[in-house]
Amino acid sequence: MASEQDDFGPPRDEREVAAVIDILMHSYAMTPEDCAGWKQRQDLGNLRLLREQGQVAATLGLLRMGQWYGGRSVPVIGVGGVGVHPVFRGRGTATRLMTNLLREVRAEGAPLSILYPATQPLYRRAGYELAGGRYEIRVPMGALDLGERGLRLRAIEDSDEAAIAACYTRLARHREGWLDRGAFSWNRVRNPRTEKVHGFLVEGDAGVEGYVYLARRPLKDLKFELALTDVMATTPVAARRLLRFLGDHHSLGTEAVWYGGPDEPLLLLLREQDYSVRLYMHWMARVLDVAAALEARGWPHGGRGVLHLEVEDDLFPENQGRYVLEVADGTARVTRGGEGRLRLHVRQLATLYTGFASAQSLRAMGLVQGDDATLEVAQRLFHGPAPSMRDMF
Known part of the structure; x- marks a missing residue:
């Protein structure tokens, strides 16, 4: 302490x-x-x-x-x-x-x-408590032969960076836990410590529809794997074009490797499901301010619910006590008081907050306390895609 x-x-x-x-x-x-x-x-x-x-x-x-x-x-x-x-x-x-x-x-x-x-x-x-995962995705080159070359592909230039950031945000904002990238994170994508990265984008009538940053990581006998520091596509045709571009490295390339979540959208386009997705590392979260954190995030649109919480925090007495969380139309209002029907430590609040584990799973392991009706409200409010992250920091 x-x-x-x-x-x-x-x-x-x-x-x-x-x-x-x-x-x-x-x-x-x-x-x-x-x-x-x-x-x-x-x-x-x-x-x-x-x-x-x-x-x-x-x-x-x-x-x-x-x-x-x-x-x-x-x-x-x-x-x-x-x-x-x-x-x-x-x-x-x-x-x-x-x-x-x-x-x-x-x-x-x-x-x-x-x-x-x-x-x-x-x-x-x-x-802190476990709150999400970073997954390694490996796809053999033979699975990337998709035959799509419709969109123009070209090397990324410095003047493209704003459009690429906008392309990333259009998708990342719907991926629970992904970073809202700033200069530091983009620099990690474009200039990793130990490898030379090359960037390519695909364009359609509306501008940039996808991009990839990659390094060719040498293996034995002139072979290499493609290490992708980022890859995003906002349209199906852009996704197929990027996968075709990666597959064009098949003569010496062995696999394409990148990081993300277990629900990587690009994998849905492969003809054969012979890729691998494995947990690379968990990440942890710490709720610093209970009311501010709950009011800052987005919530299911059209969904409504009221959840009575009682939070324990060994470090911040300001977080201790009871709260009423009221969610309506994608936003939340938090007030002090209420009946404390869902009782949990701030660590478990982090796990619930990100969607890493449900209230039912936490109760089954004795990590939260609450009645069935309260847990059903928590499930409805916090349920969503599995939280993940592409970036290291």
């Missing part, structure tokens, strides 16, 4: 930045070359350090971005690069680091935080 005496904040000088790099080398086996590239890309103002005995004991990076829920972009704080120096491990340093961060960003008004965990118990202590 954080204390008033914790020395927490951004780096003060180059000496502390060097200490962060040292922690990253210990924590993530980063090479000096990796660290040089990291420093060049990093906004040092987004680093947070915890100091003990005058030394940098732990570090993390935060990223202010958006995440789509119910068709609305919810402001979220992404957390990454969490590391503790070896000599400060085993004394609660990482927990105190996370607690300080969460208090800072909640005070700023952030309703939600997300991260990819290297270890889940640490983040559960801070109030």
Whole structure:
């Protein structure tokens, strides 16, 4: 638990930045070359350090971005690069680091935080819980021979970036949990750390209808796999054209590989279902402000319901207590009070919020308490496609 005496904040000088790099080398086996590239890309103002005995004991990076829920972009704080120096491990340093961060960003008004965990118990202590998955999709080249070349395909230019971002948003806003990308996330798509990416788009009468960013990842004997950092299509003809373009690499290409959700739309067009979809990593979410988070997301249009909640939160007393959630026509209003018919910890609220697990499943495992009628309301309000994410951060 954080204390008033914790020395927490951004780096003060180059000496502390060097200490962060040292922690990253210990924590993530980063090479000096990796660290040089990291420093060049990093906004040092987004680093947070915890100091003990005058030394940098732990570090993390935060990223202010958006995440789509119910068709609305919810402001979220992404957390990454969490590391503790070896000599400060085993004394609660990482927990105190996370607690300080969460208090800072909640005070700023952030309703939600997300991260990819290297270890889940640490983040559960801070109030995070499993909330979605990132899935690896592999399609053999032989499955991509779709014979569609109707739309024009060309290399992406810098002037296309706004149209491509709009193309992404048209689809991503309907995918629960996907990022509402900013400059950082788009840079990860177009300029990953270790590979050269090439971008291509397809155009129709209305402009950009789809695009792909890909790297050719070498294998043995001149073979390679196509590693897609992003691929989107807003029309069926664009989807078939992009799949045909990927299939044109069949002479030396083995597979096309990308990330997303288990319900990847492009897979519906394949003639044979011989692809693989496997869980690559779970991500976790933390509700920072119960009322703000519930009011920020979108809800089923035309649906109505009233849910009485009672929330427990070990870190934020402000979140403790009873709430009435009233949903109508795609929006929510949250007030204090009510009957507390659905009782749950803030961790389980995160799982319910994203749609990762239903209220019925949570009750079956003893993680929430509520009567059948209350759980039916929760199911109706929170039910939707499985939450996933394409991007790492």
